[in-house]
Amino acid sequence: MVTTARHLTANQRKTFEDDGHLVVRGLFGPDEVRLLKETFMQMHADGPVPGFFEPKSADEAGGDPLKMYPRIMHPHRFNDVARRYLLDPRLEAILTDLFGEEPLAAQTMLYFKPAGARGQALHQDNFYLKVEPGTCIAAWVPLDPTDEENGCLNVVPGTHKMDLFCPEEADMSESFTRDYVAPPPGLEAVPVRMQPGDVLFFNGTLVHGSGPNVSKDRFRRSFICHYIGRSAERMSTWYRPILTFAGEEVTLDANAGGGPCGTEATGPH
Numbered sequence: 001m002v003t004t005a006r007h008l009t010a011n012q013r014k015t016f017e018d019d020g021h022l023v024v025r026g027l028f029g030p031d032e033v034r035l036l037k038e039t040f041m042q043m044h045a046d047g048p049v050p051g052f053f054e055p056k057s058a059d060e061a062g063g064d065p066l067k068m069y070p071r072i073m074h075p076h077r078f079n080d081v082a083r084r085y086l087l088d089p090r091l092e093a094i095l096t097d098l099f100g101e102e103p104l105a106a107q108t109m110l111y112f113k114p115a116g117a118r119g120q121a122l123h124q125d126n127f128y129l130k131v132e133p134g135t136c137i138a139a140w141v142p143l144d145p146t147d148e149e150n151g152c153l154n155v156v157p158g159t160h161k162m163d164l165f166c167p168e169e170a171d172m173s174e175s176f177t178r179d180y181v182a183p184p185p186g187l188e189a190v191p192v193r194m195q196p197g198d199v200l201f202f203n204g205t206l207v208h209g210s211g212p213n214v215s216k217d218r219f220r221r222s223f224i225c226h227y228i229g230r231s232a233e234r235m236s237t238w239y240r241p242i243l244t245f246a247g248e249e250v251t252l253d254a255n256a257g258g259g260p261c262g263t264e265a266t267g268p269h
């Protein structure tokens, strides 16, 4: 297994600056992807972790696949594999290049996104993390091949150089979260098709989201990590504690508001 940390080339850094996102192909190997998949499927089989993961039975779910397979919040807080991958030295090297300083780890999530699941409407991560000064960066790791059919991530290049937008109401038949940021005039969402083990890095101001999984039987699992730069002074308290890559806890001043990335709607839809 290759675990050597590599820094980005000048071209890769320029792509991230110009487009607000960068795909690094094959950063994680097949055995590592398998371990992540097995870890999260076992977590699902083991059942609820109160406050972090509360799946419903088929009867209780009322036909909503996302109630049976909700996203897992902060799995690194109670699972060693998730924590190890959040703090992987290969991610650290790349994030150091992208931030231009020491990165700190703020969050993990696991999306199962089974067949029939709604997607997540276009939004900006820093609307929720509220990192200041600066912004956050996501490392989005697909555990299955992703494309338009199973709801790959879509990004709106150009928005990473803009401010945070005030969200509108999302179409809840397509999205499990209720905020929606329309692409500004002249810009459009483009799909990012990926293979398991690729990593998509994207800027916290970049508008992004995903469509529903309209496949018959394909999962679209993704392990998602969020990071901030060491010079950040304030952020939403929902992400405490922040970690250095050596695993030490760091506490930043609180920024009012914020919360889980993408506000989930309650009630039937």
Ligand SMILES: O=C(O)CCC(=O)C(=O)O
Pocket: 111, 119, 120, 125, 138, 152, 153, 208, 209, 210, 222, 224, 261
């Ligand atoms: O994986 C998805 O479908 C959406 C994830 C996302 O938008 C996020 O992590 O902010």
